[in-house]
């Protein structure tokens with residue numbers, strides 16, 4: 001119940017927790033003309049090779065990550081976490097890619113529904129037993145618990161390997177996983193901050209200190225005078241492009257503290273597709289039973 005309420009609040013909030021209707025009161029800021037019709041040119045400054053698009057099909061919207069690479073065909077992939085990925089050659093026009101996604105909408109929407117049903121089953125409190133799913137950077141990882149002389153934890157692309165002396169010791173397993181996830185949070189968030197900070201560094205903004213917290217209803221917040229950006233540890237579950245959006249939003253506050261027109265003009269100039277990223281964040285995170293410590 002509390003999780004449902006939290007998710008609804010998050011869906012309606014900006015990273016700073018400002019409700020949508022207040023944001024909507026600000027005049028819309030148009031994308032910069034520098035971007036291509038797909039927004040690709042402007043997005044390419046970020047290290048993430050994906051950027052996001054949306055197509056409307058019969059009243060429903062499908063958000064997908066588009067990756068440009070030297071492939072012959074248009075390729076569609078739906079991850080277990082509900083992320084829709086399309087790869088296409090740079091020569092393929094965006095209109096053709098959108099049409100491709102539309103033509104496969106029935107398959108995509110059915111797969112996403114299956115994912116949502118699986119997520120509902122997965123949104124129970126963690127027991128830290130083998131088979132449980134955890135999310136990192138938009139990917140689902142399965143937990144494998146084993147018995148060992150020494151406690152340890154590691155992960156690869158598919159699994160989190162947790163070894164403990166007593167596999168029935170919930171407290172120890174919980175502590176080890178928590179510490180592991182917090183370390184990943186700091187590593188990932190610091191890496192994204194490293195990538196994005198130069199965009200605001202030229203405005204004489206000092207590199208802020210990063211903190212992670214279990215924030216109740218925000219993805220992030222900042223203390224401009226103290227030079228601190230605090231991020232919700234649940235954000236680790238989101239795709240990287242969404243984490244970039246939240247961090248850049250907070251960094252822009254070091255230049256414009258309020259959600260003023262100037263704030264959104266700056267954010268749009270630095271990240272023309274921030275609205276798509278925000279929608280993707282809400283779409284991805286509204287259903288995921290993420291580990292939130």
Ligand SMILES: [Zn+2]
Pocket residue numbers: 014015016017018249253259
């Ligand atoms: Zn804000």
